[in-house]
Amino acid sequence: MLTYENPIIPGFYPDPSVCRVGEDYYLVNSSFEFFPGVPLWHSRDLLHWEQLGYVLTRESQLPLEKARTSGGIYAPTIRYHDGRFYMITTNVTGGGNFFVWTDDIHGEWSEPIYIDQAGIDPSLFWDDDGTVYYTGTHTDENGNFGIGMFLVDLETGARLGETKVIWYGTGGKCPEGPHLYKINGWYYLMIAEGGTEYGHMETIARSRSVWGPYESCPHNPILTHRNTFQSDFQALGHADLVDDPDGKWWLVFHAIRPSMFMLHHIGRETMLAPVTWDEDGWPVVYGGKLIESPMQTQGDGDVRVEINWRDDFSAPEPAPRWSWLRNPDRACYTFGHGLTLRGAADTLDDIGAPTFLGVRQQQFAVRYQTSMQLSGETGRAGLTIFHTAEHHYDLYAQRQGGGCTVQLFRRVADMETRTESVIFADTDTLILRIDADRHMYTFFAGVDEAHLVKIGTGSTQLLSTECMNCTFTGCFSGMFAEGNCTARFDYFAASSLGNVETE
Template sequence: MNHYSNPVISGFHPDPSVCRAGEDYYLVTSSFEYFPGVPLFHSRDLVNWEQIGHVLTRTEQLDLSKAGSSGGIYAPTIRYNNGTFFMTTTNVSGGGNFFVYADDPRGRWSDPVFVDQPGIDPDLFFDEDGSVYYTTSHDANGQGVYQSKIDIQTGERLSEVSLLWRGTGGQYPEAPHVYRIGEWYYLLISEGGTEYGHMVTVARSKRPDGPYEGYPHNPILTHRSQLKSIHATGHADFTQGPDGSWWAVFLGIRPAGYPNHHYLGRETFLAPVAWTEDAWPVIGDNGTADEIMPAGNLPLQPKTEPAVRDNFEDASLAPCWNFLRSPDPSNWSLSAKKGSLTLYGSGDTLNETGVPSFVGRRQQHFSFRASTHLTFAPKRAGEEAGIAVYMNERFHYELAVTQIAGARKLIFRRRLGTLWKVESEMPWPHDTVVLSIRGDRADYVFGFARSETEDPVRMGQGECRMLATEVAGGFTGVFIAMYATGNGVRSISPAHFDWMEYRVVE
């Protein structure tokens, strides 16, 4: 029997939503304060996913200028209807709920169409009679799932917002999705909060607008209080394969060590959906999932591994790279030095919720090695460029070249809440350096070398658990980033990152 491995998309990829168009599946996840917004993936088998871009790629679609850490874009929903793809989400830091659409998901998505409905985690449901229902959670009047009928051309509400279901009593009933399957309308939600008490529950009705009756044996997915390697399972979405089988994508975490702590973020998992004799869905093995799962009739495709090294030779950044908040075009360039990513340090640092010169990618594996070749000759005091392990503005580690009192230095620094310290520094008279990070389940080890043929010299280390959500807070995961800053003023010295590697260590 074929099997597949969970998570199907590793690293910080929470709140997955999936749709099918023919033999193609498309999946989106939350992106919070990172730009571009809403990572977009494609698959032919629900297991092997390739990131083909982002849905929100333009500043007129996505304003993150006021987004603090874990603000910005919350849970999206993607749907395919009559040849058009729709994605709806919430920008909690400006604008509220909206949707965009595209004929080709790999192409240009529309400008936002805003929907005057409170709440978060919006869902679009297209009924067979042409009606379109917009469902959200956390109305201003209380906890629950709310719905209205909308005009899909304009986003205008065609009905009042009404309460659909309050769930089974767990906190934060959210992440609603409505489906019509057979004679029933099903309402899928999450409860318990997106932490260790997370769970998925379901209700059904003969009408899309209710009333909804909960499944007597809810929840249909949860790992709460279980001895599993996967925890906090919830926020699920259903899709049906061409063979008629049903599958659920959902988020979960993989804690490292005891007490539990996770820093890779909430990841995307997959499990089959079975149906009871009286037509209720149950996810996985009676509501649980494992890291190795039977693939059933999924037409498993060959796994494609992403490139280890990016030489920055293309005209645009690869889909794995992200900026913090709405990017300032003057902070970066792919053309200033051919075959390099050039960062011009802004006045903002990694310690603020501003717009630092920052280009990062998600840490997606417990054991990895990341390295970059930096060409940087700081001319003024405070100019700095290097590589960082970043959870948020209060929790990060960095290894950098900087100028201090007229001397060029290599420094390793740790920021943990209100504790801030340069752990080590040394003179560095050279214009180039290879900076590296080696990570495992316990520590990040930082090193430097004159060239990539030399073994790195250890400069310092930081514990992984200190960047975990249980310590640092928030809804995101760790990024491995290149950055530059003038530490309060714009830098005049460009930082050229000639290449960046992210290598999985087995």
């Protein structure tokens, strides 16, 4: 049997969409207010994923100035047709629905081609005759939510006809995330319903005509954990189907891992499950069983997701794992022989572009560590656990005389706390560390690894999505600088804390 771990891409990588070209698979995720936009992944087996980079790498493709928390990029779809890749998505705070294309998956993508259509979660489908259909969320003339469809011109983005609602779903709220497929003469329309919270689910319908009427699958939803707490995973949905070269079918989707009852802070993560087809031609996900980790299916091997890594910032650009908040001021960042950050007026509390570079938290039990050299008398810099501008924990240092003072700042909605200052005399260089488990972040600082001082703690509960107002992102760990200061980071390392994971 083949054994593999879910999630296959851990951390805040939601709304996965996948396509196959020969023996190669390509996958994209939502990125919201973080830049660059739309993480782009490659795999040869659906289990080992390498991030190639991002689809949206230029500000002209992805304007995010003043994008609100959980604004920006929603639910991309990636498709391949006739030698060209297409990615279609919605910038909900900067232009609406658009697509970009490339003939070289390792190269640059085009400038956006916008589509005059309201709603979110767009997808593209090519029929056998080459006709291209757009599907996405739509509100009909009576105010009912459903999945709308129209023909689209890929040269101009123009709609070729009126938008028609082809399915309203099974009755769950927020019918969204549509993907259309043609399999064995049937048009299958798969969507997400129930909202992206604990009632999330995936449903499917089919028709002999692309325009419908669409018949609902008799065993809908085909994927959900809405009625069980006997699983490590909740809020399953927003899926995409793909077949492999051997004719087997698979489903990518997202789910959350609660840290405790009804709370999660890492975000929605990319998952994988095998799909079979019943005698009536309907898909069955993982034999109808609950999604778990590890998963077992036909094949051989044992695949585990690696979490340990270190970045010395030796390249002139950040590695693909790193993200900025909104469109960055590149003058504040210097890469090569470490990372130098220059403080800016915007802080992590602002809906702006603070000097920040972060990575998605991918496990509950993880250690983040860096060595920082600080100059400048009035600014501050350090490490942060960042979820939103209203919810973050900042371990920061400030210069004082010939040394540094270190504090932990905790921002939770309208509550702010600071620990007492810890003084490190006669040094401008500090080791900063964050240790995380399911329930707590613990923050340390010191002149070397053997003499670290505990600065304070912060509860993961208070950085959970359920404690915020309609947010769709997950926690980041990263480096930041604010005000009149310069901070040089020699490295940033992430390492698993192993057995703490299940505590």
